[in-house]
Amino acid sequence: MFNGLLFFPITPYLDDGEVDLDELxxxxxxGVDAGAGGVFVACGTGEFSALEPGEYGEVVRAAVAAIGGRVPVYAGAGGPVRTxxxxxxxxxxxxxxxxxxxxPYLTEASGPGLVAYVREATREDLPAIVYNRANARFDERSAVAVAQLPQVIGFKDGAGDLDLMSRIVRAVRDEVDHNSFLFFNGMPTAEVTQRAYRAIGVPLYSSAAFAFAPRIALGYYDALEAGDLATLEALERSFYHPLARLRAxxxxxxxxxxxxxxxxxxxPSGGVRPPLTEVAPEHRExxxxxxxxxxxxxxxTVAADPMTTGR
Ligand SMILES: O=C([O-])C(=O)C[C@H](O)[C@@H](O)C(=O)[O-]
Known part of the structure; x- marks a missing residue:
């Protein structure tokens, strides 16, 4: 279903702060023309937490129209269970x-509570991928329980505990499925950890960097697929590791x-909405x-990139 690098678009704003649907x-x-294998709109990179429901609907509709069925489009959902x-x-x-x-926001959660949250926050007729991150931390038992929900087709990790994640992958594969259930690496700047995730059975990853550096992100993806260690190390040294240091x-x-x-x-991006803040000028440089x-x-050998400034 997802074939290739997963694109997490930004949500651009106009000068007056409204969502810029044309630019989106x-x-x-x-991104799709450049080769994205799936689009995840209004998620973390797309500032889901800053969008109100009316804007959200317009953003998802605009994304679906722009993609035109070429690759799958998933949208963020979250917060209070009814919301x-x-x-x-x-x-x-x-x-x-x-x-x-x-x-969910502003609360701690137990395994059974998270399973109930997933069941009530999603629709049985709409596939869902569960994001293990922040206060939504699953263990082997609760991950197996959500994987048994018919609408849950995947599990995405943004917590970075590889010991636990390798046990979750094994438990879900043994107790629920087999081969078709999907696992994703959703760590910040996921490329930095993808070699390790791949080794524990997590082949898919989200790339925020693809949104502004598609040629680099696709070059890294292709090198991973080809087992081209020299390119992986060159791109980690020059781009991904410095980017992760700057991100911190x-x-x-x-x-x-x-x-x-x-x-x-x-x-244009229109900057960020609060509580996010703009990047300091020296960090932009x-x-x-x-x-x-x-x-x-x-x-x-990497082809010229249609999304960057002609370098
Ligand atoms: O919701 C999101 O934007 C993410 O899943 C996080 C990013 O795509 C993350 O994987 C990254 O920073 O590369």
Whole structure:
């Protein structure tokens, strides 16, 4: 179903702060043209937490129209359980192929509580991927229980506990399924950890970097598929590791830096909504240097990229 690198688009804003639906459609169209294998709209990178339901419906509808059935489109859903269900309903009405279920807010949760949350926040007729992150932390038992829900087709990890994740993969494969259940690496700057996730049976990953550096992200993806260690190491050294270090220098930079990167690539982003803050000018300059170094490290065989500024 998902074949290739997974694209997490930003949500661009106009100067007055409203969602820029035309630019969103253009951003998504460029990503799909460049080779994305699936689009996850209004998720973490797309500032789900900053969108109200009316905007959310328009964003998902615009994404579905821009994609035109070329690859699957999933939409974020989450927050209070009834609100999450409402977002699931809006995603279904807007034509999304499924939802990525993000954590509930401002509460701790037990395994059984999380299983009930997933059941009530999603629709039986709309595929859902469960995001293990923040306060939504599953263990082997609760992961197996959600994997048994008919609508849950995948489990995405953003917690980074590889010991636990390898046990979850094994338990779900042994007790529920087999081969078709999907596992995703959803760590911030997921490329940095993807070699390790792949080794424990998690072949799919989300790439926020793809939104502003598609040529680098696809170069890394192709090198992973081909087992090209020299390219993987060159791109980690020049781009992904410096990007992860820069990401750690500002709260919320996992999203703010991506929007700054989209601007560096020559496209408007409209900045971020609170509580996210803009990238500091010196960090923007550093991001430009990192982007240039990553592009320079690409093997000559990688095709010219339609999304960047002609480098
Ligand atoms: O909801 C999201 O934006 C994510 O899943 C996180 C990113 O795509 C993450 O994997 C990354 O930063 O590469």
């Amino acid at each position: 459609a253009a951003h998504i169209g460029r 999450a269900r409402r977002f699931s309903d809006l995603a279904a009405a807007a034509g999304a192929d499924g939802v990525l279920l993000l954590p 220098r500002g709260a919320g930079y996992a999203v703010s830096l991506i929007k700054a990167g989209v601007e560096l690539a020559g496209h 550093e991001l430009a240097r990192i982007l240039a170094a990553g592009l320079d490290a690409l093997p000559d």
